[in-house]
Amino acid sequence: MRVTVDDALTLREPGAGPVSAPPSGYTVEVTPYGTRVEGPGGGRLLLASPDAPADGPAPSPRPDPQDAGGWTAEAASAPGTPAHQVDVAIVDVGASPAAIGALRRAGVAATTTAVLAVGGDHRVHSPAEFDRRARLWGASAPFDGQEQWCPPSAWPPERAHGPHRVLVTGGARSGKSAEAETRLLGEPEVTYLATGPRPGGGEDDGDEGDRAWARRVALHRARRPSWWKTEESPDAAAALREARGAVLFDCVGTWLAGAMESCGLWQEPPPSGAEDELAARVDELVEAWRRCPAYLVAVTNEVGSGVVPATASGGLFRDWLGRVNQLLAAESEEVVLAAAGRVVELR
Template identity: 80%
Template sequence: MTVDDALTLRDPGTGAVSSPPPGYTVEVTSYGTRVEGPGGGRLLLARPDAPADPPAGDDTDAGTDGTEPAPRRPWHQVDVAIVDAVESPAAIGALRRAGVVAKTTAVLAVGGDHRVHSPAEFDRRARLWGASAPFDGQELWCPPSAWPPERAQGPHRVLITGGARSGKSAEAERRLLGESEVTYLATGPSPGGDKADDSWVRRVEQHRARRPSWWKTEESPDAAAVLRDARGAVLFDCVGTWLADAMETCGLWQERPPAGAEEELAARLDELVEVWRRCPAYLVAVTNEVGSGVVPPTVSGGLFRDWLGRANQLLAAESEEVVLATAGRVVELH
């Protein structure tokens, strides 16, 4: 990457050139290689392991006439951030959390190759993170000449459905990698609890390993309570495990459910849908696409299928986006 035909940026961990041209400042930081040009424009070639912690530093200019210091742009905030969005898309969220990327910062997603199945898919992912995917040889300005592309922010609701191992959880996580504040709402059994078997423990560990370290985890079957107080972005994974727990609480897994069990479950579902509708956060929920023509062999299995289908329809009706995941690909449903 060439800057003003004056210097070339290569490895974000080692800097650009030993002696920058006059008027240019090049600094290797924990966030990557930062360049400031003669006109004051600031560009960052980000490290894939950019930390999410805000850097220490004085963000004010002292007044020249003895007055209170005047606020200024933090030294670490840049106009353009270039991120290898295939190697580490989570770096975008880390930079936002650290304040290096602000609302007016143009994020450029680069690195598209065979790891993403098509240029259109790479562009779709970039837009999810509020980034642009420039083409080879494109000339860009710093500061940017156009406002950064918009990304979904709260209140905004996305429901992602799909079959087992369809890639729905990976798509949900991918959508939130550019966010600075994310709560992961896990409604399944705790991996250390009595209901967790070895396969479930391994699955939970895999999910934890691929999530950014700064994401907060809430393990609770009471999804409505968590969503009621939610801010920032929330990944709700998943509606099916929430329903399974709610059915157990209401006694619907029993051979002879108690009187009023379905009415109690209906009230719980209504509460969840109401909180989903009113939540001010950016919400992404994962659910299971049940049935597909298969008739469950048990009465309780049939109840689960019917109630999850009902829950999916109610949540979808209150969502701005509904997405179907299959074989790792996603299709927007209209």
């Protein structure tokens, strides 16, 4: 990727110096966050690195010995200081959309920083989808030949902030978890609330179902940014009451399955009063969802389109999950349906 600045200098790639010596009035620094340019008017631009660090002070960068002639490779100032922030950050979201969240967490991208999302390719099925994702991250998706100003001439696009609730529903392997994770990649502080059972030991432990669950959990962990905090708890209501920043609640179906087990509703017949106990837990969850101050994205299962459950307890699970989905949707600013990796907004 190459970026031309003011028709005066060209940047080769993030973390490298310019193609040639910058003209008078321009300063180029190679930092751990990417290549930073300051122009004669004081505008500060960053061509972001896809592996920009999210935490801690910036380590000293390694200058390219083949580069010379006026650009510098000093370490940037400490994260969070005005000199460390930039006016415009260009991020190759095809390589790493999580770099946006990393820059915000490190203090390089502030609320006034215009983030430009570039790098759309075959991995995103249409320009409209690329633009949708950019807006979720509070970024702009400039078109070819569009002129951009640094500092920006307009306020950066607004992105969701808490309190804001999004319910993502869909069938098995519909892409609902990936959609929920995608929505939060631009956030500097994310808690992943896992309500399912903890996976067992290694691949050789337990039965095939346990091993499959362990592989699924490991896959989810591997694709999440390293700075996301994971909280494993069956008490989702308590976690939501304490939530701050952004939260990914994955998922409502596993929470309900655990709540039903605690209430004895997987037994046939269930004990007396079990459904009343479950109803109280559902009410508690919905109340916490309503009052949660965070930017909250929850994943749930769309079970109404599947096969009719063969057992009475399976039928209870389907019916209760349908009720819970409706209750949470009624308290949500957004509800979206994932199907075959595509997303439809349910207005």
